[in-house]
Amino acid sequence: MKQTGDLNLVKKINKSIVLHHIRTNSPISRARIAEVTGLTKATVSSLVNELIESSLVEEIGVGQSSGGRKPMMLLFNGTAGYAIGLDLGVQDCLAVLTDLTGKVIEEYIIEHNNDSVDNVVNVLKSCISELIGRAPESVYGIVGIGIGLPGICDDEGNLLFAPNLGWENVPLQHIIEKEFGIPVVIDNEANAGAVGEREFGAGKDTANLIYISIGIGIGAGIIIKGELYRGATGFSGEIGHISIQHDGPKCRCGSLGCWELYASEHALLQQARELSLPGGEDAIDVDELLKLADEGNPAVIQLFERLGYYLGIGVVNVINGYNPEFIILGGRLTGAEKWLKKPMMAVLERRSLPHPRKQLSVEFSQLDVRSAVLGASSLAVAKFFADAEVTVERS
Numbered sequence: 001m002k003q004t005g006d007l008n009l010v011k012k013i014n015k016s017i018v019l020h021h022i023r024t025n026s027p028i029s030r031a032r033i034a035e036v037t038g039l040t041k042a043t044v045s046s047l048v049n050e051l052i053e054s055s056l057v058e059e060i061g062v063g064q065s066s067g068g069r070k071p072m073m074l075l076f077n078g079t080a081g082y083a084i085g086l087d088l089g090v091q092d093c094l095a096v097l098t099d100l101t102g103k104v105i106e107e108y109i110i111e112h113n114n115d116s117v118d119n120v121v122n123v124l125k126s127c128i129s130e131l132i133g134r135a136p137e138s139v140y141g142i143v144g145i146g147i148g149l150p151g152i153c154d155d156e157g158n159l160l161f162a163p164n165l166g167w168e169n170v171p172l173q174h175i176i177e178k179e180f181g182i183p184v185v186i187d188n189e190a191n192a193g194a195v196g197e198r199e200f201g202a203g204k205d206t207a208n209l210i211y212i213s214i215g216i217g218i219g220a221g222i223i224i225k226g227e228l229y230r231g232a233t234g235f236s237g238e239i240g241h242i243s244i245q246h247d248g249p250k251c252r253c254g255s256l257g258c259w260e261l262y263a264s265e266h267a268l269l270q271q272a273r274e275l276s277l278p279g280g281e282d283a284i285d286v287d288e289l290l291k292l293a294d295e296g297n298p299a300v301i302q303l304f305e306r307l308g309y310y311l312g313i314g315v316v317n318v319i320n321g322y323n324p325e326f327i328i329l330g331g332r333l334t335g336a337e338k339w340l341k342k343p344m345m346a347v348l349e350r351r352s353l354p355h356p357r358k359q360l361s362v363e364f365s366q367l368d369v370r371s372a373v374l375g376a377s378s379l380a381v382a383k384f385f386a387d388a389e390v391t392v393e394r395s
């Protein structure tokens with residue numbers, strides 16, 4: 001009996017390996033899968049047939065032959081199910097419905113005024129309901145919901161602390177799972193952003209990547225050897241609280257002179273309020289500042305350039321500390337790249353250590369503000385396959 005159990009497990013694991021290769025390399029032939037996995041052709045054929053019956057794989061006609069009969073190519077069926085990704089910000093919630101390959105099918109944004117946890121949770125629920133309603137018919141339906149949050153989460157799906165929302169200890173995963181009966185994964189928005197960049201953005205094929213999210217605060221998602229690095233207890237990436245001025249102003253974290261006091265959206269808006277800008281203090285937000293800079297307002301351009309300088313000061317610490325291959329800066333301020341990048345790069349040239357800088361790329365995100373929301377959806381899909389790959393059985 002034991003032996004049968006083990007054989008079943010081996011079969012399930014092999015099936016999961018075959019599916020993984022089809023997901024990441026399709027179109028691919030059965031022969032090629034056998035070649036790269038070391039499984040026999042007969043085993044691969046039998047497992048592929050089961051995956052076709054499960055609707056996760058389909059045949060798409062004959063491919064190129066390297067001699068002999070032309071092979072039937074296999075494709076991962078991305079529309080066998082759908083996932084929802086959410087990126088909860090301090091003022092709004094961005095949501096996407098994607099297929100299993102991460103292709104965006106629907107997008108939805110809703111503003112909130114963060115008046116209470118309950119009200120914002122209701123906003124999340126209404127985003128999810130809206131997208132569930134818009135999802136096309138599919139075999140597996142909505143396979144998961146991923147939520148990126150501006151705070152620290154534990155392994156149990158609790159949002160422990162989100163200072164800019166003013167939230168503490170919210171069992172968010174449980175609340176949303178209970179409401180919809182769909183598996184939920186929550187994570188810090190910078191972690192989700194790093195995953196989004198690795199899967200869909202400039203960080204594709206990069207093993208050592210740091211995504212720096214510049215929002216109201218600054219956080220980082222750190223990918224080391226292809227894996228998200230969460231630290232010993234899940235709290236890594238709080239790089240906005242690297243002190244860049246030892247006797248600087250007090251930060252909400254309790255320290256002094258933290259990087260985000262100088263280089264975040266919050267810092268930018270604070271400095272902008274000290275200028276006499278058209279429309280008065282109340283009209284100032286990032287979009288308005290981008291508009292003014294585009295119109296050539298010298299004071300606003302100077303603000304962005306100074307922010308670029310301060311971004312550089314912190315990024316130098318990241319380069320020297322982690323020696324990444326790729327640093328991607330994301331968040332709404334990516335819209336100001338043309339004013340931020342030059343002063344930032346000048347600081348990197350002058351101050352970072354030459355060896356870690358040598359093979360390094362530093363770019364602003366090309367995913368606009370979607371790094372975290374796409375990453376959140378990708379985390380939900382990954383959870384579905386991690387949970388289901390070995391259990392997806394012939395129906």
Ligand SMILES: [Zn+2]
Pocket residue numbers: 240241251252253254255256258
């Ligand atoms: Zn701080």
